[in-house]
Amino acid sequence: MRGADVVHVHLARDLVTLPVALAALRAGVPLVLQTHGMVDPSDKLLAKVLDALAVRRVLRGAAAVLHLTAHERRGLDAVLGEPLGNAVPLVNGVPRQEPRPAPEGAPRILYAARLQARKRPCDFVAAAPAVLRRHPDARFVIAGPDEGELPAVRRLVDELGLREQVDYIGALGSAEVLDQLRAAHVYVLPSVEEPFPMSVLESLSVGTPAVVTESNGLASAVRDAGAGRVVRDASGLADAVVELLEPAEARKASAAAHALATDAFSIGAVVDDLLEVYGRAYARSQA
Numbered sequence: 325m326r327g328a329d330v331v332h333v334h335l336a337r338d339l340v341t342l343p344v345a346l347a348a349l350r351a352g353v354p355l356v357l358q359t360h361g362m363v364d365p366s367d368k369l370l371a372k373v374l375d376a377l378a379v380r381r382v383l384r385g386a387a388a389v390l391h392l393t394a395h396e397r398r399g400l401d402a403v404l405g406e407p408l409g410n411a412v413p414l415v416n417g418v419p420r421q422e423p424r425p426a427p428e429g430a431p432r433i434l435y436a437a438r439l440q441a442r443k444r445p446c447d448f449v450a451a452a453p454a455v456l457r458r459h460p461d462a463r464f465v466i467a468g469p470d471e472g473e474l475p476a477v478r479r480l481v482d483e484l485g486l487r488e489q490v491d492y493i494g495a496l497g498s499a500e501v502l503d504q505l506r507a508a509h510v511y512v513l514p515s516v517e518e519p520f521p522m523s524v525l526e527s528l529s530v531g532t533p534a535v536v537t538e539s540n541g542l543a544s545a546v547r548d549a550g551a552g553r554v555v556r557d558a559s560g561l562a563d564a565v566v567e568l569l570e571p572a573e574a575r576k577a578s579a580a581a582h583a584l585a586t587d588a589f590s591i592g593a594v595v596d597d598l599l600e601v602y603g604r605a606y607a608r609s610q611a
Contacts, residue, residue: 330605331345331348333382334360337362345357345378346382356386356387356389356601356602357383357386358414359400361399379403387608388412389411389412415588416520417590417592420529420592424505431455433455433512434467434507435511438469439471439474441473446480447561453486453562467504468495501526502526506532512561514535517539518539528585533551534551534581536555537557550577551583
């Protein structure tokens with residue numbers, strides 16, 4: 325520990341990362357923490373004990389505490405019991421991708437995420453009939469591992485008579501996900517309270533416009549850049565998809581999506597920001 329210039333700990337309430345963070349403080353080495361939403365307010369007894377014994381100590385002692393979103397920052401403030409004076413925003417990044425050529429053929433709308441209740445895959449299916457009224461040849465593709473919602477998705481597909489329009493292709497590897505994103509006209513993630521979805525970043529990185537809900541951590545970036553559409557709830561999904569299927573809107577949103585991913589969320593941009601955090605922490609320790 326003492327041989328390091330800076331120690332970066334991905335912190336959770338556990339007996340692996342917490343002792344490492346405490347050891348860095350004891351060694352007097354600049355400590356950078358990143359919690360990824362894993363340290364949030366909790367009423368569980370064990371969480372309260374760990375917060376009192378160690379979590380608050382390392383949050384106060386760190387040179388920087390990296391957070392993804394304002395929501396995560398508020399949770400850290402609540403755990404500490406006061407505003408963090410060392411909080412630094414740092415986004416997740418994705419590898420730079422070449423923009424996809426405009427997809428040809430019938431509209432292809434993609435959902436690529438785990439099939440769990442919070443991700444709302446059934447909302448994706450429920451939006452299909454309204455899109456099909458405007459685009460009868462549209463195809464809806466669902467990709468991702470089942471975490472409990474697949475039976476409900478299949479029931480809804482049958483109830484709505486969508487067996488010919490909706491395909492479930494299962495879990496995919498990372499390269500396959502990118503291939504599906506490149507082939508899609510629109511990517512839709514109806515999930516709620518989603519802190520920072522990598523699937524949306526991957527969609528933007530290849531230039532595929534995304535439709536997300538207001539509680540998505542990337543909603544403001546998507547809205548401000550014009551890289552897709554942000555809806556309040558599931559009732560707005562179909563209209564948002566239909567808008568993005570208009571050729572002029574599709575071209576504009578696709579270009580904006582790729583530019584946003586390249587400028588704000590590329591791995592290179594994140595590395596530059598992180599190195600600056602390390603540099604400041606090290607300089608203060610030397611001073």
